[in-house]
Amino acid sequence: MTRYVIRRILWALVLFVVVTFVSYVIFFLIPADPVKLFAGRQATPEDMARAAAFYGLDQPFYVQYWKFLSRLVTHGVIGEKALGFSFVNRQWIASGVQSRAPVTASLVLGGAVMWMILAVPIGIVSALRPRSLIDRGATVFVLIGISAHPVFLALIFLYIFGYKLHMFPIGSYADFFNPPPGQAGGPLQWAWHMFLPWCTFAILFAALYVRMIRASVIETMNEDYVRTARAKGAPEWVVMRSHILRNALLPIVTMLGMDIALGLGGAVFTESVYSLPGLGQWAVQSLETFDLPVTMGVVVFATTAVLVVNVIVDVLYAVIDPRIKLA
Amino acid sequence: MRKRLFVSVAALATGLSLLVAASFAGAATTAAGTAGKAGKTGGTLNVNLSATDFDFLDPSLSYASWSWQFTYLVNLKLLNFPDKPRPEGSQLVAEGADLPTISADGKTYIFTVKSGFKFNTGEVVTAQSFADGIDRTMNPKMQSPGAQDIFLGSVVGYADAVAGKTTHLSGVTVKGNVLTIKLSKADPAFLSKISLPFFSAIPKGMPINDKGEHTFASAGPYYIKSYDVGRQAIIERNPNYTGSRPHNLDRIVVTINTDLDQSFLQVKSGQADYDAGGLPPAQVASLAPLLGKQFFVDTQLETDYLALNTSAGRFFSDVSARKAANMAVDRPAMLRARGAFAGKRTDQVLPPGMAGFRDEKIYPIAGADVEKAKALWSKGGKITVYMGNRGAALIQAQVLQYNFKQIGIDTDIQLFTSAVLYSKAGTKGEAFDIASAAWGSDYPDASDFLDVLLNGQNIHATNNNNLAYFNQADINTALNNAAVLSGPARAKAYGDIDVQITSKYAPWVAYDNRNERSFFSSKVDPACYVFQPIYAKPDLASLCLK
C-alpha cells in the first residue's frame, strides 16, 4: 500500500512537472507581455526594462520555470511565497488559494452530495423498472442534464428562483466561517447561497450518474451471486442492499473520486455565473489577464487535489473491494 | 489507474487553457450630465464590481480606470478635478494646496499646502504628506506604474530616484507648508500629471510594499475601511474631512467579481445599487425608458480607431489608400456593433471635450462613401486586419470585410484577445495592415493622445502605442513645438495638428468616441447624479439615496 501510494505520488510529480511546464511554454508563446502590467501602458523601454529586471521577467522562460519549481520546494508547497504572486495585483497566490479553495470545495463537495442524492435513487428505480414511466422520465432528465450547459442552467435558475420568485439570492456567496464585515455568513446562509450553484453543478453529473448507476445496477442484478442470494431465500430488500447496491456502487466510487477532481474544472462556469469567489473564477480571470502565476497556482493546486483525491479513492476502493490489491 | 490520473489532470489543464480569452479595453475620460444638487446624506450604497477586482487601492499602484473611480473618493491631491460635470469637472482646481505659482521659465512650481486637512486617523496633512506620496511612488521597491517617465520624468532627480540611488526625489522640497517642485525642463502638462492619483497625500510611514497596502489612512472625503481581495471593499466617510467635496453617503460596500448578468438582475431588483463593472450589452437597449431616472449615458474622453500601418512596404504606406479606407468604412455600422447608447461617431483623433478639439467633418461619418473611396483607390489589394476576438469586434470584423470588399480590397481578418492584439501590433515590423484599437488618456491633455499615439519619435522596438507606425517629420516637429506651449495656444496647436494629421495623412480610421453607461437601483436619487468627466465615471461622492 505504502509502495503504491509512493508510486502514485511520484507519477503525479512527473505529471505535475509536465503540466506546469506545458503551461509555461504556452504562456511564453503567447505574445502578451506581463511587464506592461508592472511598468504601465505608456512605459518607455527603460521603464519596462526596470520592471522586468526587478521581477526577473527578463530571464529566459526555462530559468523562470526553474525558479518557479525551486520556489515550490524551498517555500514548501503551502508556504506563503511558494506559488509566487499575481502579475495583476501582486498578491501572494498562496493566500488567494487559501481563501478561494474552501469556496470551490463547498461547491464541488456539496455538488457531489447533491448529485449523489439525486442520482442514486433515480438510478436504482430506473434500473428496477426499465422502460417504466420513471425510467423514461429519468432518461429525459439525463438528456437535459447532459445537453444543458451549466451557464445556461444557472441563468435560468437565477432568473426564476432568484429574480422572479426571490427564493434564493441572485448570485453571491456567504462564508461558512468568518464572513467579511457586513455580509451574511454561517452554515444556514452558506447553504442557502450555495443551493442553486449546487443544483447547477450537480445536474450534469447527476444525469451522468443516473445512467451509470442504472447500468451498473442492471448489470449487477444479472450477476450470478445475486441469483445465489435469491436462491438462499433472501428477501428482495436484502438482495438489493447487501448484494446489488454494494457491488453496483463500487465502480461508482471510483468515478466519483475522478469526477470530484474533474469537478474543479466544471466549477469554473458555475463559480463565474454565481459570483462565487472560488478557484475556478480566479483561473478564468487569470487567463483573461494573462496572469501566469495565478494560472500556475490554480494548476498546482488542482493537480495536487486530483492526485490526492485519486489516491484516496484508490485506497478506499482497495479497502471496500477485497479483490483489489495495491502492490 | 495511472492512465486515469493522467486523463483527469490533462482534462483539467485543457479545461483551463480553453478558457484563454481576454479583454483589456482602453480606458477612460469625459462629457456632460445634469448638475449635482446637494442631496440627502447618509445611507449605504451597495456597489458590484463585475468580472474584475481592483488592481490596487494603494494610491501608488492603483492604475485601472475602475479603481480610480473609487480612489477618487479617498485621495487628497494638490490640485483636483471637482465633483462636477463638464466643463467645470475637467478644470483643475485647488484642493490640498492653493493653485501654485509657476516660475517664468516654467520649471519651478511652488505649492502652498492648505491647513485643516486631516487623515481619517486624525493625522494632519502637511506638505510632507505630498512629498512622501511622490517619493513612495518613485521608489523602485514599489514598482509603481506612476514612475513611468512620461509622468514625472521631467522632475529633477527622477533618474536617480527610479534607479534606487536615493529614496527622495531631489527636485521636490518641503519647507513648512510649502512644497516646491523643480523640473529639468518645462512641462506645460505638469499640473495634469501631478494631479494623478499616484501623487496623493499619504500618512507618515506608509510602508514601501510592491504588493500594495489594502487599507491606509487617507485625507479625502472617504477612506478604505476594509479590503478583502477578491471579495469585498468597504469605503466609509472620513470623519475628519473638512474640505468642500461632497460626501453624501455614509458608506459604500463594493462586492467584487460579481457576474455581469446576475449583477444586472440584482440592481434591477434593488439587491444592489450600481455595477461599476458595466452592463450586459444585450440589456442596454431595454433601459431606454429609464434614461435620466436610473440610467445615464455620458461621453468618455476616448477614441476607438483602426490604426493603419504606415510602415514602409505595407499597404497603407500609400496615403491615398489610407484616405480611401477613411471613406470606405461605414462608421454607423461600426458603432452599431457596440449596442445601444454605445457612443458617438467621429473621424478625428482627439475626442470632443478634449481642449483644442474642433470638428472639421473631414470624412463621411453618416456612412461609407464608396464612390469617393474608389476614386482614391482603384488598385484593389489584400490587407491583414488584427481584431479583438470578443463581442463587438466580431461584428465589426464583418463590417470591415464588407466595406473593403466594396472598394476591391480583400481582407485577411485575424482575431486575438486584446492583450495579445496590443502586444503583437505593438511590435515593430509585425506584418499587419490594420489594428483595431482604443485609447483613453491617463491625464486630460491632448498630448496624451497625439504625442503618445502619433509622434514618430516615440516608436520603439516593442510595446508601441503608435500602432500606425506613423512617423511624419513635419508632424513630429509640430508636436514637439506644441508640447512646450501652454494655455489656449497649446490647445489650438494640438487642435490644428489633429486636423492636419487626419485630413493630410489619415493614419487612422477613427470611428467613435465611447459612452459610459450607468444604471442605478431605484433607491438612488437621480437628482444627485454627477458624471465626473476626467475619471469618466459617475461621481460616487456626489451620489445620494432617496
Added chain:
Amino acid sequence: MSDDLLVVEGLKKHFPVTRGIIFQRQVAAVKAVDGVSFTVKRGETLGVVGESGCGKSTMARCIMRLIEPTAGSVVFDGREITGLSRHELRPIRREMMMVFQDPYASLNPRKRVGAIVGEALEVHKIGTATETKRRVQELLEIVGLNPEHYNRFPHEFSGGQRQRIGVARALAINPKLIVCDEPVSALDVSVQAQILNLLKDLQKEFGLTYVFIAHDLNVVRHISDRVLVMYLGHAVEVATRDELYHHPRHPYTGALLSAVPVPNPELARARQQILLEGDVPSPLNPPSGCWFHPRCPRHHPGVCDVREPQLVAAAGDHRVACHFPLERWPMNAAEMAAPAASASTGAGTATGAP
C-alpha cells in the same frame, strides 16, 4: 526430409513478475512452461492434456511464436524458428495455423466470413481477388458450410458453424501443421462430434499434422495418435494413445483417467477412483522436487520432494517423468498408494538426457 515435422526441445516460458516504483525489476517468474520437449511426426496428431493452468495453451502460443519463448528450441520442418525475425517468420507462418477455443471471440464480428477465411491469402499475397473468392468458397464447402454464405457475418452462424469457419481459416493456405487450442471445449456434445469428425476427415484428406490441446481426456483419446500429459508447465508423460490409456505410468495420468466420468452407470460405479487432494499449486511458487509430489498418492518423502524427475523412457516410445511409475493399470487407491519397492530404483534414479 525428416519424419518429424515439429521438434520442441526444452521449451520454457517464464512470465516475469515485476515490482518497482518507477523502474520495474523482476522479483519472480510465473513458470508457465518450464522445459517441455516432444516431437510431432508428419501426419499424426499429438494430443496435449492437462488441467487448466498447466501451461498447455502457453506452450501452443510459443510454438506458433505468438509469444516469445524464454528458452528452448522449436524446429519446424527442419528449421529452427525461435530467434527468427518477423520477416523471416513470414513464410513459416503460412505453414502453421491455429484454431482457437472460443468460436465467439476469435472471429472479428465486423468482418464478413469471406474476408475472415481469405485473410491469410491476402496477408501472404496469394492469388487475385477472384481466385481468393473461389478458394474461400471451396474452403467453406470443405468444412461443410454453404459456399453461398461467403458474405455473411459471424453472428449469423451457430457456435459449431463458427468453429467450422475457424477451421476453414486455418486451412486457407494449405498449412502443414494446425495447432488446435481446445477447439471443441465450448461446444455442445452433438456439435463437438461434428467438429471432431471434420478434423479427422481433413487430416486424412490433406495429410495434416495436429497438435490438439484439450482438457477432455475422452476427446483427446478419440483424435490423437500420441498423447502428452502436462502438469504445472512440465511434460509428465508422453506415449502413444493406446499405451497411455491402457497403461499409464504416471500417477497423475492415472488419477486423470480414473476421474473421467464414464457414461455407463455400472462401470462408473464399479470403478475405483483415485481422488487427488487439493488444487494445482501456483506456477509462481512450484513445489520442490517433483512438481506433483504434494498431491501424489505415491509420494515418497525424501525422494519425490527432493529430486526433480526426468522424462525418461519407460517402455519403447513411452516416456514418463516419475520416480515411482505405475506398475500396472487399472489400480485401486490402495495399490496406488503403495509403490513397489523395486520401483524406487526404476526410472526415478535414471539420470541423463531423456
Added chain:
Amino acid sequence: MALLDVRDLHTTFRTDDGLVKAVDGVSFTVEPGKTLGIVGESGSGKSVTCLTIMGLNDRRSASTSGQALFKGADLLAMPKNELRALRGNEISMIFQDPMTSLNPVHTIGRQLVEAVHLHQDVSRSSARSQSLDVLKAVGIPNAERRIDDYPHQFSGGMRQRVMIAMALINHPDLLIADEPTTALDVTTQAQILKLMDTLQKEYGSAIVMITHDLGVVAEIADDVVVMYGAQVVERATAEELFARPSMPYTWGLLGSLPRIDHDVERLAQIPGTPPSLLNPPSGCRFHPRCTYAMSICQSEQPPLASATGSETHLSRCHLDQATRLTEIKKLESGHFAEVT
C-alpha cells in the same frame, strides 16, 4: 409421495423477437434421498426448468403454468414469502460457475452466516459455528482461518465446495445443482461429485443434477430425464437409460460422445443444430435432425410413452418397438457409430 412432483410445467419468455417457450410441458418426479439427472444440450430448457421451480426467473418477462408440488405444496402457486422461506432452507441450489456465484465483496463466512440467519433465529456465534462445521464437512482445509477469506482467495474447486456448503447449511431436503462441475477440471469434478455423493448420504437430501455430460449422470444419477427442445424426450432410471436408450436423440448423444471405453473411427454425429424455441419445428421436435424421421414425425408430436415396456422408462418417439430394439442392439455391440 414424491418429494418433488413437477407436472406439465410451461415457462414462456417474452423477448423482442417474440415468445420463447423455454419449458414446454415438462413433468418428472424426484424421490426423497434420490438423485435425478437432467441432461440436454444448451438451450434445451433444463436450467430454466429448475429456475422456474425455484421461482427465480425474471418475473417481468417470464410466465409460467403447471405445477411443481414440493411435499404436496405447489411451489408455483405459493405466495412469494412462503416460497422464499423454502428457498435456501428446504430447497437449495448451486450453480454452474463457482467463480461468479459468490459475492466478491463479502467474506465467505458472512455469506454463510447470512444463509443461516435467513432461515434460523440463532445467535451470530451459533450461525458462525454452523458455518464452520459445514465448511469442514465440505472439506475446506483450515476452515477456521479461511472462513474470513474472500471468494477470490479460493480456487474454483474450493469455491464450489463453499457453494455446496452454503446450499447444505440449512439441511435441505432437495438440492438443485445446475451444472455444478462444468467449469471445473476433471480431477476437481471427481472431487466434487464424490463430495456430493458423500453429503447426500449424510444429509439424506434429494438431488436434481442438471448437466450436459452423460458421464456425470452415469456417475451419480438414480433417474434420468433427457431434454430436447424444451421438452422431456426420455425419462428412465439410469440403468435403463444407458442400457436401453430408446429414441434417436439419446442415441445420438451417446454416440457422439468420444469414450474412453470404446474405440470408434468416426463419432456418430447428430446433423444440424438444436431447434429454435422461438419457432420450434412441427411434430416431433427432433425430426429435422433425425435419421429415422418418417412423415408422421413432421406432423404429429409423439407422446411421452413407455418405451421398452418398463413403467419407469418413457420416451417420445414414433419408431416402432422392433426398430428400436435393433438399434439398441447395435449400440450394445459397439457399432453404434454407424447409426448415422
